[in-house]
Amino acid sequence: MPIDASALVALIDGELDCLSDARVLRHIRSLLVAPSAVLRAWNYGAPGERYPCWAVLDHPPSNTGIAYCDRGFGPRCPWGLVWLGGDRPMSIGMDSSWFPTFLGAYFDSFASTDLPIWRVFEVTSTTRVAVTDESAWEFAWERVRDCQQREPPRRYEVGHSIRYRQE
Secondary structure, eight states: OOOOHHHHHHHHHHHHTTOOOHHHHHHHHHHEEEEEEEEEEOTTSSTTOEEEEEEEEEEGGGTEEEEEOSSTTTTTSOEEEEEOSTTSOOBOOOGGGEESSHHHHHHTSSGGGGSSOEEEEEEOSSOEEEOSOOBOHHHHHHHHHHHHHHSTTSEEEEEEOOOOOOO
16 A cells, blocks of 8 residues: 555554654654655666655755655565755765664664764674764764774774664
8 A cells, every 4th residue: 555644644653653852753753744745766677667665754954865665675665865955965875874773764864963972882792882972973983993003903883872672
C-alpha cells in the first residue's frame, strides 16, 4: 500500500518518541518539512526510471535532506540522504546513503554535524570506549588526528553517545 504524508509524519514521530536528547529533538524538528513527493532518478534500473521519494527533512546549508522511498533501496532501507537540487543530481543516489530508520539517516547526515554531540572513541576488536567529552564535529576530528599521531597503532573514530532504537 502506498504511503502518504500523514503516515510519514507518524513514522517519524514514532522514532522521535524513542529519543530523549532535547538538543537533537529540537534540531530535527527545526529541519522537518511537510512531506512532499519528489520524483528522483533511479540510476540502477532502466534509463529514465524514476521513483517518488518523499522529502521530510531539509538542511539548506549543506544542500542535503532526508527522503523516504519504498522503492529502490526500500523497503529494507527506505530513509535516504539526498541532494536538495541546484547543481546536484535529483537522484536516489547510492545504497550507502540509505538506512532502515529515519534516525539512522539523520545521524549520518550533514545536518547532525551542526550539534556538539560528537566524541572520539578508541576502538578495538571488542570495545568502543569514549576518550573525549562531547564537542563540535570539526573539533572531534582534530582530536582523532592528534590521537592517531600520538599512538599510531591504535584506532580512533568519531561518533556520538545518543541513545535511540535502531533496526
